Amino acid sequence: MIGPMQLLCSTGTFSRFPDLTDYRSILTYGPELEVDGFELMFYPDWTPEIEHIAVGLSKSGLHFPTLHAEKGIGPALVSSLPEEREQGWQWLQASCQLGSLLGSHLLIFHLWGLPGSDERIEQNLQHLEDCITLTEEFGLELAVETIPCRRADPLSNVRRAIDQDRRSQVALDIEFLAMHNQLQTALETDWLWQQNRVRHIHIKDYDGGIYSSDNYRSYLHPGEGRINFTQFFEALRQRNFTGNISIESSVVNRDGTRDIHRLMKGLTMLRQFVHNA
Numbered sequence: 001m002i003g004p005m006q007l008l009c010s011t012g013t014f015s016r017f018p019d020l021t022d023y024r025s026i027l028t029y030g031p032e033l034e035v036d037g038f039e040l041m042f043y044p045d046w047t048p049e050i051e052h053i054a055v056g057l058s059k060s061g062l063h064f065p066t067l068h069a070e071k072g073i074g075p076a077l078v079s080s081l082p083e084e085r086e087q088g089w090q091w092l093q094a095s096c097q098l099g100s101l102l103g104s105h106l107l108i109f110h111l112w113g114l115p116g117s118d119e120r121i122e123q124n125l126q127h128l129e130d131c132i133t134l135t136e137e138f139g140l141e142l143a144v145e146t147i148p149c150r151r152a153d154p155l156s157n158v159r160r161a162i163d164q165d166r167r168s169q170v171a172l173d174i175e176f177l178a179m180h181n182q183l184q185t186a187l188e189t190d191w192l193w194q195q196n197r198v199r200h201i202h203i204k205d206y207d208g209g210i211y212s213s214d215n216y217r218s219y220l221h222p223g224e225g226r227i228n229f230t231q232f233f234e235a236l237r238q239r240n241f242t243g244n245i246s247i248e249s250s251v252v253n254r255d256g257t258r259d260i261h262r263l264m265k266g267l268t269m270l271r272q273f274v275h276n277a
Contacts, residue, residue: 005236005241005242005245006244006274007245007247007274008035008036008065008245009263010041010068010246010247010248011038011039012039012041013248013249013250013252013263014250014251014258015043018045019256020252021045021046023056024056026060027056030060030062031062032260032264033264036065037063037064038066039108039244040066040067040098040102042068042069042070042091042098044070047090047091050097050101051101054102065103065105066104066107066200067095067102067104067106067107067108067140069095069096069109069110070094072091072110072113073095073109073110073131074088074110074112075112075114076088077127078116078120078124078127092134092135095107096138096140100138100139105141106143106169106244107135108143109131109135109142109143109144109171110145110147111124111128112124113147117148118149118150118152121157125160128144128168132165132167141167141169142167143169143170143199144158144168145170146170146171146172146173148180153180153182154177154182155177155182155189155192158170162197169198169199170198170200171199171200171201172198172202174201174202174204174227175204175205175206175220187232187239193241196242199243200246201236201243201244201245201246202246203247203266203270204220204247205221205222205223205224205226205249207220207224207226216254219248221249221251221266222266222269223266229270233276247267249266
């Protein structure tokens with residue numbers, strides 16, 4: 001990879017499954033945000049409308065260098081039910097198709113996921129080669145994300161993915177790495193950064209938990225938690241990282257309203273770090 005870091009905004013910051021998935025919210029909020037592009041969050045109810053959504057987003061003039069595949073693909077592919085496995089492949093193909101139509105070049109992929117997390121990681125790994133091959137047929141690269149684990153840990157599972165298929169790229173989620181006490185380890189792990197494998201970094205802050213006292217998923221924006229972003233970006237500079245920095249902290253309130261000002265504040269902070277890199 002050649003060039004500076006790109007500052008992206010995940011469209012998942014202002015959308016939510018299953019009740020706020022209308023792609024037209026991107027047309028509403030996207031033009032207000034000062035970013036280099038967007039990480040498009042794919043939702044399962046988009047599957048029959050890929051071409052229609054692609055036309056609508058293409059007309060916006062917005063840039064979508066990265067697409068986040070449907071999060072349920074990995075678990076679906078290892079399901080005991082044939083119809084769920086078929087659904088997983090349909091979601092992957094639809095995600096890749098939309099990315100291809102929009103000119104995306106990177107697909108963020110959950111190799112494992114809920115409800116079983118990485119309990120069946122060996123089976124997930126058996127499907128990785130076919131997932132990467134399908135992704136490449138649409139002109140994209142697949143990046144395995146460091147999401148939460150129950151059996152092992154994110155970095156160990158990513159290492160296994162690379163060993164399984166050397167075409168595997170990596171997407172780091174710093175909140176989840178911090179949750180597993182692996183953020184500093186990731187920055188210091190040489191094999192992770194070889195051959196520019198880290199292509200994408202999800203930005204969310206962390207303060208020791210991801211749920212509120214009443215068990216509601218909470219998201220912290222840069223500067224609201226414990227992560228030292230000055231040190232983090234200095235480490236990225238030392239690693240000569242030139243991939244995507246993508247804010248992923250949701251601004252959707254429980255009642256469905258969006259706090260776009262909070263999103264802009266987080267982007268302003270990140271923009272300073274990215275441009276000084």
